[in-house]
Amino acid sequence: MVKGGKGPKGRITLKVAKNCIKITFDGKKRLDLSKMGLTTFPKCILRLSDVDELDLSRNLIKRIPESISKFKNLRWLDLHSNYIDKLPASIGQITTLHYLNVSNNKLTSSGLPEELAQLKNIRTLNLGLNHLDSVPNTLGTLKELHEVGLNDNLLNAIPKSISRLPKLKKLNTKRNPLSTEEESNKFLDSIKRLENLYLVEEKDLCGPCLRKCQLAREKINKLKGTASSTSKKVIFSNLVLPNSTAKESQEDWR
Template sequence: MPKPKAAKGTKVTLKMAKKAVRMTPDGWHRLTLSNMGITIFPKCIFKLTNVEELDLSRNQIQKIPESIGKFLSLKRLDLHSNKLESVPESIGNLVGLTHLNLSNNFLTSAGLPPTLGLLTSLKSLNLGMNRLDGLPTTMVALEKLQELGLFDNLFISLPEFLKVLCNLTKVNVKRNPLSYVQDDGEGTLKEKSEPDKGGYLVHKSSMCRTCFRKCKEQRARHPKGGGGAGRIGGRGGGEEMRIKTYAGLVAPNSVATIDQDMWRIRKEEHVPNKLPKSC
C-alpha cells in the first residue's frame, strides 16, 4: 500500500509576509503569522530586514533553520506552541533580542545550545511547557535578564547560575518536580528539601518596605509557616510569604489573548472545536 501523504501546511510567500507586517505602538515593524497552519519555517521572511518583531506562534513548525541567525534586526521572537525539539546554535547571532518565547514546544535540555548565552540583550525568556531539566551554563552571561519562565518542565533543582543574575527578579517554576527555594536575605537563593507547591522567586530588593514588614509580621504570627513557594529570608531565619502569581510569563506570550492550555500541542491530545476562554 502507498504511504499516506503528509498534510501540507500553509506556504508563506514573501508577498503574504509583506502584507502581514504592521507597525506597533512603539514604532517597531511586527510580522504576525500566528495560527496559520505553518509546518515549515518560512525562509522568505529573512528578506524583510526591517522586521523587529516576529510572531510564528501556534503553528506546527518542527525546526528552526540555521539561517535564523541572519535575521539580525529581530528584537522579539515568539515561537510558542509549535513542535520544536531543538534550537539552532545560530540563534546566538541575534544579539539584539530582548524577548524570546519558546514555550509549549518539545524542547529538551540537549536541544538548547550554549549560544543562548550570547543573547546578552535578553530581558524576557519563556521556556515553560517543555521537557527541560536543565539550562546551558553559558546563560550566566545574561546579565540583563529580568523574567524567566520555566513552568511545566522537569526541573528537580534550579540552575546554580540563577543566583548571580542580579537583574532576574521574576521566575516562574510552577509545576516542576522541584523543591521550593528561599532567599537568604542577601539576594541569593537556596533550595529547601520540602515539597514543591508552585515556585515564584523574588529578590528581597524587589519588595517595598511595607510588603517586607508584613512578611515578617506574618512569619511572627505563624512561625511554622503555611507552605508556599516564595520566600524572603532574613539574617536570623526564614521569614516567608506567598508570592502572588507572576502573570508576565504565565500566558504563552505578552500579546496572546488565548488561554495557553488551549494551545498545548501534543500528539495524544486534540483540542475540541470550541471557542477558547480569554485569559
C-alpha cells in the same frame, strides 16, 4: 485557512508575509504570522529580515533554520506553541534580542544550544512547557534577564547562578519535580536579594506597608527556623547547669 494567505501545505508567499507586517505602538515593525497553520519555517520571510519583531507562535513548525540569524535587528521573537525540539546555534548571533518565547514546544535539554549565552541583551526568556531535565549554567551569565520561565518541565534542580541574576524579577519553576529543600532555598535566596535591592527605613513607610514588610520578615524567619531545626541542637537557656545550684540544695531536689 487565512483568506488568500497560505499556499500548499501550510506555506505562505512573500506577498502575504508583507501584508502581515504591522507597526507597534512604539514604531517597531512586527511580522505577525501566528496561527497561520504553517508546517515549516517560511524561507520567504528572510527577505524581510529588517523587521524588529517576529511572531511565529501557534503553528505547526518543527524546525527553526540556522538562517534565523539573518534577522539582525530582531528584538522580539515568539515561537511558542509549535513542535520545535531544537534551537539552532545561530540564534546566539541575534544579540539584539530582548524577548524570546519558546514555551509549549518539544524542547529537550540537548536542544538548547550553548550559544544562548551570547544573548547579552535578553530580558525575557520563556522555556516553560517543554521536556527539559536541565538548563545550562551559562544562562546565569545573562545579566539583563528580568524574567525566566522554566515551568512545566522535568527539572530536578535550578542552577543557583540563575536565581542570583542581578536584575531577575520573576523566576517561574512551577510544576517541576524539584525537592522541597530546593524550593525553600530558592525562595530565601530571592527574598534576600530583593531585600538588598529595596532597603528603606521604617520611618519612611506607611502603616500598611510597614505591616506587610513585618509579615514578610516573620515568614522568612519561620522558614529559616524550619530549615535549621533539623541540623541544630535545641538549647534551653533557663536550665541550671549540673554541679551548681542543684549541688548546693540536693535535699530540695530529692
